[in-house]
Amino acid sequence: MEVGDMKLHMRKFSGASPSPSPSPxxxxxxxxxxxxxxxxAAPAALQPAPSAPPPTRAAPAAAKPDEGLIAVRAPMLGxxxxxxxxxxxxxxxxxxxxxxxxxxxxxxxxxxxxxxxxGVRGTVTAFLVEHNAMVEEDQILVTIRPDxxxxxxx
Numbered sequence: 001m002e003v004g005d006m007k008l009h010m011r012k013f014s015g016a017s018p019s020p021s022p023s024p025x026x027x028x029x030x031x032x033x034x035x036x037x038x039x040x041a042a043p044a045a046l047q048p049a050p051s052a053p054p055p056t057r058a059a060p061a062a063a064k065p066d067e068g069l070i071a072v073r074a075p076m077l078g079x080x081x082x083x084x085x086x087x088x089x090x091x092x093x094x095x096x097x098x099x100x101x102x103x104x105x106x107x108x109x110x111x112x113x114x115x116x117x118x119g120v121r122g123t124v125t126a127f128l129v130e131h132n133a134m135v136e137e138d139q140i141l142v143t144i145r146p147d148x149x150x151x152x153x154x
Contacts, residue, residue, distance in 0.1 A: 066143070068145065068146075069125060069143040069144065069145055070119070070120050070122065070143065070144045070145075070146050071140045071142075071143055072104060072116060072118065072119060072140070072141050072142040072143070072144060073138050073139060073140055073141065074107055074116070074135040074136065074137055074138060074139045074140075074141055075107060075114060075116065075137070076107060076109055076114065076137050077109065077134075077135065077136050077137050078107040078108050078109040078114070078134070078135060079107070079108045079109075079132065079133070079134055079135070080105060080106075080107055080129045080130075080131065080132070080133050080134070080135045080141060081105060081106040081107075081108060081113075081131060081132065082105050082127065082131045083131070084106070090131075091103050091104055091105060092104055092124050093124070094124050094125065094126060094127065095123065095124065096123070096124050097121075097122070097123050098118040098120075098121070098122060098123070098124060098144065099118065099121055100117065100118055100119055100120055100121055101117055101118070102117065102118045103115045103116065103117060103118075104116050104117065104118050104124070104141070104142050105127075105141060105142065107135060107141075116141065116142075118142075118144060120144055120146050121146065121147045122144040122145050122146040122147050123144065123145050123147075124142060124143075124144055125143045125144060125145050126142065126143045127141070127142055128140050128141060128142065128143065129141050
C-alpha cells in the first residue's frame with residue numbers, strides 16, 4: 001500500500017517471529033516459497049474436571065411450622081426487612097395481633113420493596129429470620145397462631 005511517499009508492506013502473520021521484510025527488488029528475485037501446512041496434534045482426551053462440592057448455604061428455616069401455626073413464607077429471593085425504613089419501628093412484634101391485610105415485613109429485590117401481608121387473622125408467634133438477612137423464595141419468615149374460628153349459631 002502506498003500513500004504519498006510512504007510505503008506499507010503487509011502480510012499475514014504465520015506465528016513465527018516477525019522478520020524484516022525484504023526489499024521489493026529482493027522479493028521479486030526470490031521465488032515464492034510455499035509453506036507446507038503442519039498437521040495439528042490430536043487433542044489429549046478430555047478429562048472432566050474434578051467436581052467441587054456445591055456451595056453451602058444457610059438452610060432455610062424449618063420447612064414446616066409447629067402444629068397449629070401458620071407459616072408466612074418469602075414470596076421471592078431477596079433481603080428481609082422488619083421495618084419500613086431504618087429509623088422507624090418494626091411493622092409488627094412478636095405477640096402483635098394481625099389482620100390478613102396487615103404488613104408483616106418487606107422483601108427487597110433490586111431496590112424494589114415488596115410487602116409481605118399476614119394473610120390470616122391471628123397473633124405473631126415468631127420471626128424466623130434476622131432483620132436485613134438474605135432470604136430464599138418460600139423460606140418461612142414469620143409464624144402466626146390463627147384466631148379460633150367464631151362459633152356459629154344456627
